[in-house]
Amino acid sequence: MDQTMPYTTATLAADLRELGLSSGDVVLLHASLKSVGFTAGGTHAVVQAFLDVLGPDGTLVVPTHTPDNTDPAVWQHPPVPEAWWPVIREQTPGFDPARTPSRWMGALAEAVRTWPGARRSDHPQVSFAALGRHAADIVAEHVLDDALGERSPLGAVYRLDGKVLLLGCGHDSNTSLHLAECRQQQPPMMRTGSSVRRPDGTSHWVTWTEVDPDESDFTQLGEDFEATGAMRVGPVGGAVARLGRQRALVDFATGWMAEHRVGANESAAHS
Template sequence: MSEADEQTEPRTRESLAADLRRLGVRPGSVVLVHSSLSSLGWVCGGPVVVVQALLDVLGPAGTLVVPTHTGVNSDPAGWVNPPVPESWWPVIRAHMPPFDPALTPSTAVGIIPETVRNWPGAVRSDHPRTSFAALGARAKEVTADHRLDSGLGDESPLGRVYALDGDILLLGVGHGNNTSMHLAEYRTPESPVAEHAAAVRTAAGEREWATWTEIDVDSDDFTRLGADFDAAHHPSIGLVGSARCTLARQREVVDFAVGWLKENRRRT
């Protein structure tokens, strides 16, 4: 039996918008969305309709934010899925195209963020590995001045969403995909640091292989952290289409995660 056969009716722009309102998405708010299109069921119009429904609910004063990460732009010495021969490493470091907000596609974040990235009027932060794209009234504010050594820290769109008291919408995904918890790692003194690298554009428009030091993030325990957050704060949980979704204030998530990481995470 196909997915369409199992649904009583197709998901539409109007039905998704109604579900989002019922969940608690508010006009004028800043919402960081992590998503899985397939979890919504059969959508008439696919990812374009999902983005339209989100924008309908947020309205002209609202702002939609999505991750548009590019993890492949990194040091091949750390690649494990799959690894590449060590003899290739110098070639990759010398020839990896520099990150370009307008051209570089996002990877491993789903088709909805890539749809937002290509949407008319979208703006994208200028980080070679952990960029975010945004649409709406605060889009430029959210994506501006994304520091190289603060990929998911306070000087990133995550920190801007926190400053604006925005929300997190997990659209058919769990807390394992909740990048805002990484902001808590940056705010935890015990978090280890590591050297990172990527191909970047210089101010003169030239390509260079840049290295920098920042927090060595780890999401392995985010599912457990998220379950404890849900039990303590009772965020809004409901269906959008066929997807189980969570809507929460980002500040509550990050502040809870800082305390949780200090108490529960032990790194050597």
């Protein structure tokens, strides 16, 4: 460790303000907590830094996805035997926004999800949690077949002219780019499913059709967007952070995909 002193809520808040985060902002955060470095108070202190900067009129949004509650037939990392599939579908506890932990989203997302006053959308695969003034509106309408589209929290952040902050991670983690996918004329579609909790506490497997997400070109897309100068890059603690307006990002990505995913779009149009 080459830090001379621990970071604190106050020093991280100063870094966030210098980067361009302001009181009253709506910000969708993707974070690698370990990239920040040692902070006095750990995860709690980092979340508090965001809340201090955003103030009572701001809103912090994080992904609280549950990729383990997906169809086991498509699992690759690792795959599971086909004989297991029906057992997983039938026995996985149904998604419950209040009970189901996120998976692989990081400690910061989990801290926000469980913070007093946080609200969480009820999508069984790609939920988001929000904390602050617009939290309830952002998570209110998250339908199964528009997982990352207009009626998802991503669409709500867009309508609120929110920002995206990548804290110690890259555009391959930038979920807002999926909103641009959903805006393509004929994006590839897929069938998927999850276990969902009924009001009486029992679980059942549901299936639906949605846009097939593809992050394979997100890094290049993000680099091209940054080349326009539309994102501010700077330190937050020991992490490299990237901050930009989500509308500008999604609008750029929508055009970029229309141009660069021609083959995929044409295939979909003729399928």
